[in-house]
Amino acid sequence: MKLVDIDEELFRRVGQNPDMWSKDDSGPTSALFKDSKGVSVNQRKNRIEDDVISFEEELHSKYTGSGMKALVSVGNEVCTEKELHVIEDTLEDNDYHALILRSNEKIDLTSGQAKHLAKKCRIVKKYY
Amino acid sequence: MNNFNCLSLTTSIQQFNSGSNSFYGTMKCNTADDYPYENELLRLLSPVFSHENRKSSQTRTIKHGFSNNTGVEIEYFTKFDLLFDNAQNTNKLKVSECFNKQIVISKALLKIEQIKSLENNWNNNGASKFSEKLIERSISILNTLPFEPDVFPTARDSIQFEYEKASGEYLEFEIFETWINVFMINADESEDEYKLSSNENIKLKNLVEGFYCEVS
Numbered sequence: 001m002k003l004v005d006i007d008e009e010l011f012r013r014v015g016q017n018p019d020m021w022s023k024d025d026s027g028p029t030s031a032l033f034k035d036s037k038g039v040s041v042n043q044r045k046n047r048i049e050d051d052v053i054s055f056e057e058e059l060h061s062k063y064t065g066s067g068m069k070a071l072v073s074v075g076n077e078v079c080t081e082k083e084l085h086v087i088e089d090t091l092e093d094n095d096y097h098a099l100i101l102r103s104n105e106k107i108d109l110t111s112g113q114a115k116h117l118a119k120k121c122r123i124v125k126k127y128y
Numbered sequence: 129m130n131n132f133n134c135l136s137l138t139t140s141i142q143q144f145n146s147g148s149n150s151f152y153g154t155m156k157c158n159t160a161d162d163y164p165y166e167n168e169l170l171r172l173l174s175p176v177f178s179h180e181n182r183k184s185s186q187t188r189t190i191k192h193g194f195s196n197n198t199g200v201e202i203e204y205f206t207k208f209d210l211l212f213d214n215a216q217n218t219n220k221l222k223v224s225e226c227f228n229k230q231i232v233i234s235k236a237l238l239k240i241e242q243i244k245s246l247e248n249n250w251n252n253n254g255a256s257k258f259s260e261k262l263i264e265r266s267i268s269i270l271n272t273l274p275f276e277p278d279v280f281p282t283a284r285d286s287i288q289f290e291y292e293k294a295s296g297e298y299l300e301f302e303i304f305e306t307w308i309n310v311f312m313i314n315a316d317e318s319e320d321e322y323k324l325s326s327n328e329n330i331k332l333k334n335l336v337e338g339f340y341c342e343v344s
Binding site for chain 1: 239242243246250251252253254255278280281282283284285286288290292298300302309311313319321
């Protein structure tokens, strides 16, 4: 289990259905970061932002039938503030893939950890 | 396809005044925002007030699609005329006036209905479809809360209710089948997180009331 570099930026797509966006349009709900399989993200890995956006849009259209609501990102240092573990998890078609985990022993984030990510994440692009 | 284009409706006639040809009651239904409530009201009440079963108190329930009777409340006070139907030899209701109508649409309930319709792998990462028990549990809790939360699904078999103030204070109920996780961010930015058993609706209600209570 290889940990992701501390200065890495992590991107997560937000779909349109179900709606996972806050009512006041400030960003995603913390529920977006609650997954029993770990929070699936993609690392920047020195790519320019336009390349990251194109890559995420391509992945989204490949795996889903509905459009994207937004693309958000969070720095690994934000994860570290809450003692989260971010591990490399490369896939057959995705060398950038990583997982955010509660710790080195548990997968599910606490509500406090998930809320922290939701508050600190940057909105990279909106699609509405 | 619009999953909300269906109706569950309960009418309860609380007062009936044959002298002035008027009645007063409440109607509760789940429906889409643009559902023609008034037409549905007339359609439902006509048989209730037909000649052979007209009474001072009547309850009639019609359900299509939804299983609960919350979501939209309509208060009404209606005047009507009874007209004799020669073909069927019965009196029929003709509503001549309808007023004092109040409509409150539960966005939270509609969101739960949307969550209910999600299939397996709804997040494209293997998340499960939501169980009927969890949906019912969430609706039951929603019905006890004094203010509507924002509602979201999670990919760990739970449904999340959220309240948030501009000040940053935050209250969250993450509802699982058999327990509830409560998480709060307080005014001083401290955090609390603890579990409740699934039958502690009153505690949840009190937490929401406390969250919105102004302390001088």
